[in-house]
Amino acid sequence: MTSFAADRARRTTQVDRWLAELLGAEPGVALVAVGGYGRKELLPRSDLDVLLLHGGRDDIAAIADRIWYPVWDSGVELDHAVRTVPQARRMARADLKVALGLLSARHVAGDPDLTERLRAGALEDWRSAAPARLAELHASHDERTRTSGELAFLLEPDLKEARGGLRDVHAIQAVAAAWVAPAPGPKVRTAYEQILDARHALHEVTGRRLDRLVLEEQDEVARALGLLDGDVLLRMLAGAARTVVYAVDHAFRQADRLRGQRRLRRRRAERRPLADGVVEQDGEVVLARVADPAHDPTLVLRAAAAAAQAGLPLAPRTLDRLTECPPLPVPWPTAARDSLLSLLGAGQAAVSVWEALDTEGLVTALIPDWERVRNRPQRNPLHTFTVDRHLAEAAAHAAELTREVARPDLLLLAALLHDIGKGWPGDHSVTGEVVARDVGRRMGLPAADVDLVASAVRLHLLLPMVATRRDLDDPVTVKQVATAVRSRALLELLHALAIADGLATGPAAWNDWKATLVADLVGRVAAALDGDPMPGPAPLREDQLALAAAGDPAATVRGSEVTVVAPDRPGLLWRAAGVLASHRLAVRSANATSIGNIAVTVFDVEPEFGDPPDAALVVADLRRMLMGRLDVEDRLDRRARAARPSGAAVPAPKVTLVDDASDTATVVEVRAHDAPGLLWRVGRALGECGLNVRAARVETLGAEVVDVFYVTDGDGKPLAGEDMRRATTHSVLAALGDLTPNRWSGHNSRAAGSGPDPGTTDRSVAWCCV
């Protein structure tokens, strides 16, 4: 790649000489270059940042005129100031931009002592006020990120202002000047030169002082740099920007620590467990002392999911240690898949965690095909982001739509993979289906789920295409889409995916106009498709049937499977879940069914942390509960700790009553973000409405829960009255609304029983219903 460094140095020397001539021999006066000119980085169209420094001369105005006028006349943009050393220092103390400019002050002509006094004074001021100044610097960085976005992922990035751009390197230098972090290392300096050269070429090519690398200039700029084309240029810039971002984040963390030191000194560093082997410390996610990366392949995703769900960053040293993790076995264990889904389900919080993993090469270790879309630009006026970032953004938007689909887990995966085919030649929907199928199998998804994800990837453009280009009133249009989609489950997925994809593409790709058309199409196609049957409880195995036939209350634990058999009575399901929760067992799924008057409930559980509890103790407690000799609520109450708000913003829960799914019961479907106490509260809410749960299927998909309850009223009939139905929906929603993500004793329980709210609980009611 062509370097323009020599050109910049030559231009700087020429300007230095010219200004020195203009100043001539004047005592007690100095010309000082600041900002970019101070750093000897004069690009073809850069303006000159010059400070005329003096010791209090009365005739300084005449000297200034002598210098500024010829510069103005030459057409060069001039940013000028005339000050004494104390004035300049005062200005810098009041204005961050001035202060940063002075950090790169350089003597050009006149009295060198004057310049030296300014340099030393400005540095002294900067260091003595470092905590406040660095906080200001950090805030300005955040503001720039908000307005200019991130260089690495934008298709038309601002090379100077965007996150990862030139200003961020200046920020690192400023933090270093305060002796808080080391100066930029060789990798960052190389990255800086690459971005600076690109900006140089942009000035050269356009003949204007531009910072934003717009699409139409990219090929030309690439040629000026000796690169093949705009795509190569953008990939190079993305790599450079990622290096800068990593360094600037580190510098700001050091700076924040300096600021926090005084405040933190009083209390000890607190470690809060987030997941097995993962804790929070000082606002970062780090590994617990017991964690063993070298022998724990699922730790990467577990730590990432915990970080995203808590809305915290992974500490750099933790990321570093995570690279020691062995690769995941293929197919992935269920725990790894759940963690990935929990990570993606965190929405926007997941994007930065995903980027952090990617910087360490951990994403390509998980999904090798990711390498082909990494930093890949797209030539398309609709798109805002590179392909990899677009995929992460689409998954984040999909997380907002998890309540709209029966399979939130498959929606998140489809969103993450929908454009993965763009790494290959040909129609990306077609190549994407092949890749998605392969990735789905590697992840260990059941064959039917692999099919759904792969079909969603293949058809992800179908709905927007047809909705905007075909006659929706024509029955043939609807029939063709219905034939292609075949099931409502896939239609739902495609609808949510179209929205997530559109929102992640850019403002031009999705709006109300398009949303209305797509929704209209979806409504028509849905009417043409048969509804999918509601999932009922899974059939029982021989041994479970035998237990039920014996008719005695019984509880068994076999591996991760807990079976509870008892004469049917209200409250069995959720009280049993409460017992499991009290043993720190998270309910991943539950199946409740009854044979005659014997209820059989099968739970699939996993321990929250470390080793599973003693099965004998769990069985003993379940038996005591069945005999009515264990007050689970009381036990969980004592466990309950103050609620800690989760960092991830999750969509509101959704409760739907479905009538045509069963003749003998009303089906209540609950979709919500998983939280401790969910099953407990939903069950109790149904009970408070006087309903009995005849059967249930509870499933945790990543961090999302889809629960289906078959309920009847007090007379054993489906819910009839509209008032009754509305009251049921309301009370379940109200119960879910109470669900702040509680964490007991710092532990994070997944699906069952947190402390119920004593103020709203009538225990006798809670006991005899459900």
Place this chain on the structure above:
Amino acid sequence: MKLITAVIKPFKLDDVKAALQAFGVHGLTVTEASGYGRQRGHTEVYRGAEYQVDLVPKVRVEVLCEDEDAEDLIGVVVKAAQTGRIGDGKVWSVPVETIVRVRTGERGPDAL
């Protein structure tokens, strides 16, 4: 000179574009629009009063042409946009005083 404006069903845009191109029109402006005509979108009765709840998505196409082409152009658009069902849209023309091509400063028919 005339400005022809057509509000049509979105899926008819490709047909209309093709027809206009065949007629020799080189430039047009397309806007995503919403509205309703006699089809009235989708209405709902709420406590006795009728409420308009939906605007129907449409596409608005605008073309500039010389006076003598206006009638033919309207015919071309109507033919291409017609399905015969309700909600097909409208086409109208209005006189235009001045047209300037921004790049060159050309005026009048030269700027078309």
